[in-house]
Amino acid sequence: MAEGHSIEDIRKHVRVYMMVFGALAVLTVVTVGVSYLDLPFAPALTLALVIASVKAGLVALYFMHLVSEKKVIFWMLALTFAFFLALILLFIAAKNGHGGSVLVP
């Protein structure tokens, strides 16, 4: 075995994979359902990103085995995610600071 898992361990993993699949299917339906609420842009985006993050978290933690991964990987990803957020928020902060459209000088 590559990383010391027994066959019984893998069978337990398989059960978890199927449960995560079910959760992802339900959350996809929720994602589409929520879009029919016709919310304004900012709350719509926030809600969409929260649901997407839950789905992404499930894929990352269980399909990509992050839940049992070494800390070095986890912290590297946390750092990456922090930079990703900064990238997105920079544009929003710049627009708010400017007081108008980002396209107008």
Place this chain on the structure above:
Amino acid sequence: MQIPYTTTIRPDTGVYNAKLGVWLFLASEIMLFGGLFSAYVFLRMGVPVWPGEINGHLYTSAAEIVSIPLATLNTMILIASSVTMVMSWASLMMDNFARYRLYMGATILLAFGFLVVKAFEYGSKFDHGYFPAESNFLGIYFTLTGLHALHVVGGIIVNGYFFGPGAKMWKTDRARFINRIEIAGLYWHFVDLVWIFLFPTIYLI
């Protein structure tokens, strides 16, 4: 001569080399797609109406241009392919090569299914004269989904290699082959993750 740390854990990192390597690669890919996502935020926040005017028609919701049912189907296709991908790794861990081939084959077929649906989507856009240059919405839509589709093609090539000629390593270096499938799986899950974010932000909001 044996390449070190392809199966044994490297003492300082705590993981085998390829695993650290692929996660570093995925971190760079997060920033690649992150840059394009921030471009989308930037373009969208700059205008009062989104998608806005295309070919003389004013659109107030993305659903008027793109197909939500097709994109939902594609979301389920990719999620299913992530399940079959991790099951192909689990099959190898349980010493079942035939099962591995079945699941890997399913992953590749689902990936092709995704591209077929994409081809229908793009085709219907082009039929209506909606090309990337026509508007900011179409530009960012084609760029984001196009780059993602290229990543799906890359995944098909890698998974196809491991389904076919690459599978010979199962006989010669079993543990290393299992690790290769784990790495390919990590890349494939990432492709799924990008779509999980793309779908609501472009199609639904």
